[in-house]
Amino acid sequence: MDRSLPRWNGGACSVVCAVALAACASAGPPVRLHTLMPAEIVPHGNSGPAGAAPIAIVLEPLRLPVQVDLAQWLVRLPDDSVALLEQERWASPLRDEMRQALLEELDARGVVEARGGVAARPPRVGIDVRRFESLPGREARIEGAWTIQPGRPGVEAVRCEWLLREAAAPGMPALAAAHRRAVVRLADAIGDGVAASIRGAPVPCPPPDSR
Numbered sequence: 001m002d003r004s005l006p007r008w009n010g011g012a013c014s015v016v017c018a019v020a021l022a023a024c025a026s027a028g029p030p031v032r033l034h035t036l037m038p039a040e041i042v043p044h045g046n047s048g049p050a051g052a053a054p055i056a057i058v059l060e061p062l063r064l065p066v067q068v069d070l071a072q073w074l075v076r077l078p079d080d081s082v083a084l085l086e087q088e089r090w091a092s093p094l095r096d097e098m099r100q101a102l103l104e105e106l107d108a109r110g111v112v113e114a115r116g117g118v119a120a121r122p123p124r125v126g127i128d129v130r131r132f133e134s135l136p137g138r139e140a141r142i143e144g145a146w147t148i149q150p151g152r153p154g155v156e157a158v159r160c161e162w163l164l165r166e167a168a169a170p171g172m173p174a175l176a177a178a179h180r181r182a183v184v185r186l187a188d189a190i191g192d193g194v195a196a197s198i199r200g201a202p203v204p205c206p207p208p209d210s211r
Contacts (some may be wrong), residue, residue: 034073034176035091036101036183055198056114056122057106062099063128069095073172075134088172094132098183102127105187111194121151123194127186137170140178146190150197158197160205162189 068074073088090097103113114122131143142164149157164185168178189206196203 029087031087031089032172033089033091034172036097036176036180037091038101038104038180038184054107054110054112055194056112057194058114058122058124059099059103059106060124060126062095063126064095064098064132065130068132069093073134075136077136098129098132101180101183102187102190105184106191109187109191111191123151123197124149125190125194127190134175134179135168136172136175137168139168140166140175140182142179142182142186146186146193148190148193148197148203158193158203160189160193160203161208162186162206163208164206165209 070084071089071091071093073085073090074082075085075088076082092100106112126147126149127144128146129142129144131141133141135141143162145159145161147157147159164182166178166181166185168175185206189204193203193205
């Protein structure tokens, strides 16, 4: 018998094989992260006169349908079925993404989130998103209502219904960009509504998209 041959180590081989199989199983399409946050904040200044002090508001927690309040994208397919995409995700849960993006856009319009030490009662803004739909290669669609409760006593709250639709070119980055445009339009409407409420003027409700 040739005693120079290496001895078979079955245990070590099992470990190596298991690691190799796990590595193969974990290999797959990379996860792409998208965001609703603007790449650049552009001051709009359309919510009040130039040089005016910022308007402080309380933005209440957003309400979203539970099926879309995920990191993974839920998309509507051409046959009207829906699919959950594991490889396409928001950078954070959708509720957090949308709230922070709205605050960033509102800040560019002179509407800021109230901090501690505010003497007056700031207006309260509530946003109820009933539909947040992603249609790849077609459009981004957000539908819901927002409510402005003025800080002045005895003044009734104003509620506006809205439907925002933005066309999307093929590709998931284009769909994310369409959602960002819809969020910008929503911030425009809310900023104008808050400014009108502060002035005591009628609050304009945006007309719903019909296309």
